[in-house]
Amino acid sequence: MRRVYHHPARGHPGRAQAVILLLATAAAAAGLGLLPRMALPYAGPRAWAGPLAFDGARAWRDLRALATAFPHRWSGGPDRAAAADWLARELEAMALEVHRDRFDAWVGGPRPTTLENIWAVSPGAGRPDEIIVLVGNYDMAPTSVQAASDTAGHVATILELARVLTARPHRRTLLFLFPDGEEWGMLGARRFVRTFPRRAQIVAALSIEDLDPGPLRELGIDGTGQFRGFAPMWLRALAADAAAREGYPAGERGPLVEWVQRSLLISSTDQGPFLERGIAAIDLAGWTDDAALKDRVYHLPDDTIEHMRTASLRAYGRIQERIVRALDAMPEGLREPSVYLLLAPDRVVPAGPLLAVQLLVFAPLAAALALRLGGAVTLRAAALEWLALAVVLAVLLLWVDVVKALPLVGLLPRFALYAPPPRHPLLTTVLWPALLLPLAVLAAAASAVRSLLRSLRGSSQQTEGRIAALLAAQALLSAVAVAYNPFAAVTFLLVPAWLWIWIRPRRHGPGRLLNGLLVAAGFLVVVVLFAQYAAMLRVGPYILWYVYLAIAYGQFTLTQITLALATVAVAARLLAVAALPATGP
Numbered sequence: 001m002r003r004v005y006h007h008p009a010r011g012h013p014g015r016a017q018a019v020i021l022l023l024a025t026a027a028a029a030a031g032l033g034l035l036p037r038m039a040l041p042y043a044g045p046r047a048w049a050g051p052l053a054f055d056g057a058r059a060w061r062d063l064r065a066l067a068t069a070f071p072h073r074w075s076g077g078p079d080r081a082a083a084a085d086w087l088a089r090e091l092e093a094m095a096l097e098v099h100r101d102r103f104d105a106w107v108g109g110p111r112p113t114t115l116e117n118i119w120a121v122s123p124g125a126g127r128p129d130e131i132i133v134l135v136g137n138y139d140m141a142p143t144s145v146q147a148a149s150d151t152a153g154h155v156a157t158i159l160e161l162a163r164v165l166t167a168r169p170h171r172r173t174l175l176f177l178f179p180d181g182e183e184w185g186m187l188g189a190r191r192f193v194r195t196f197p198r199r200a201q202i203v204a205a206l207s208i209e210d211l212d213p214g215p216l217r218e219l220g221i222d223g224t225g226q227f228r229g230f231a232p233m234w235l236r237a238l239a240a241d242a243a244a245r246e247g248y249p250a251g252e253r254g255p256l257v258e259w260v261q262r263s264l265l266i267s268s269t270d271q272g273p274f275l276e277r278g279i280a281a282i283d284l285a286g287w288t289d290d291a292a293l294k295d296r297v298y299h300l301p302d303d304t305i306e307h308m309r310t311a312s313l314r315a316y317g318r319i320q321e322r323i324v325r326a327l328d329a330m331p332e333g334l335r336e337p338s339v340y341l342l343l344a345p346d347r348v349v350p351a352g353p354l355l356a357v358q359l360l361v362f363a364p365l366a367a368a369l370a371l372r373l374g375g376a377v378t379l380r381a382a383a384l385e386w387l388a389l390a391v392v393l394a395v396l397l398l399w400v401d402v403v404k405a406l407p408l409v410g411l412l413p414r415f416a417l418y419a420p421p422p423r424h425p426l427l428t429t430v431l432w433p434a435l436l437l438p439l440a441v442l443a444a445a446a447s448a449v450r451s452l453l454r455s456l457r458g459s460s461q462q463t464e465g466r467i468a469a470l471l472a473a474q475a476l477l478s479a480v481a482v483a484y485n486p487f488a489a490v491t492f493l494l495v496p497a498w499l500w501i502w503i504r505p506r507r508h509g510p511g512r513l514l515n516g517l518l519v520a521a522g523f524l525v526v527v528v529l530f531a532q533y534a535a536m537l538r539v540g541p542y543i544l545w546y547v548y549l550a551i552a553y554g555q556f557t558l559t560q561i562t563l564a565l566a567t568v569a570v571a572a573r574l575l576a577v578a579a580l581p582a583t584g585p
Contacts, residue, residue, distance in 0.1 A: 044237020
């Protein structure tokens, strides 16, 4: 059998190859650094500058009525049906065409729960076949009482907008949607966009959500789609201009957070299902700078009307009115690519340069693969390693199948799509049988294939070829990930692509330990994101349990899960192969 370790110019990186890899990495890093220079000026449409009619006092009466008369209106809760009846009566009193849609969904109970969407339609006088949707859920987290900020504030805002916008003729058809089940994965909005017969006529959807307690400080803007899609830039610019005309800044999260949002595509509000279906949509929230108060009331019994402000409600409603009136007055609906990156309020990196950089960053992996394949790599070594990789991935996917079956066999409560919302007790209560059973299956499957993997191990003389085969697999995963979601490819696969190319056969223990550290460091971004989302979701060290539940309920797509586990499988095989002591002088 051919030995490869003593050919530094053709196998593992020698000095010349190391220089090439360093140059490729520097070029890739420079490409990321040059993204700000690729941004182009952007000028979006202007918000309505004419007179406004939003009545803050009338909206406050609706907020008080919903919060105090129906304080337990979560999906399946004792006040949910009565709250739906009240909403329908309010809309009918405006002489609008009211629709009600009941449907069943799993939201943690022993049997499916009946949910209900309510919406009202006001036909347009000029362009009746073009629809603008104002959407805001009326359900609430089951851990809250009254839910004055989340959700009574935005429901009252939409009701008042319905009154003032339909009081005189408007060009486009207006649809006021109050979905149920938002807390469980936007179930009502998801059903609406999948069943509404005129969904192809929707030109824009505004998810009007969550007016924070305390003084209003800025308009929060979120454009994350549910599994795919992102808000178009023109709609974000329009909302920002509307806020500015009322004297408030737009609360954009910044390019790094936006990059992560585009990588995960897990929406938390009702614009998500619309964006998934290719409909221009955006989420608009009223943010306060009183973080302590917000944390004290969010999804908790203290979210009561006493913490709300009439001035905030009025300003919030006026901003929304400016947006809707501008949408109604536009001569035609705007169509722009949803792939871009906002670097500043008036600076956007367009899709072309963005994709070029997202491809360039994987140049070091491509260079390393070319160098290694140009060396002493045997087909037998590559085939053996790919087979071993396939076995490991199959075992991991079996574990996922068992996890997804847990709600069906009663070891986990059943939820239709998402894990329960923040502050739900299940998020910090580990159900050990549900956790240990899949682990037992995983251990049994791993034990069953251990002898097969041992037979595929080969000799230490094949180590270089097997590492090359694993890098080829990682390059293939990166290519698939870029095609699926280039933002996610860079977020999750860039660090492995830059670090794992330095793994090589090593004769001594410290060198093999370095290989292990390089493999582990490939998951640094995942660790950082886990820490960030643990704080955001208020679950602390239970973030791993939350992710486990998210896998069980479908919060991640099958493609996302498969790509993630394939990367884990590559890492596991790299650890196994790179731990072999290299032979040679």
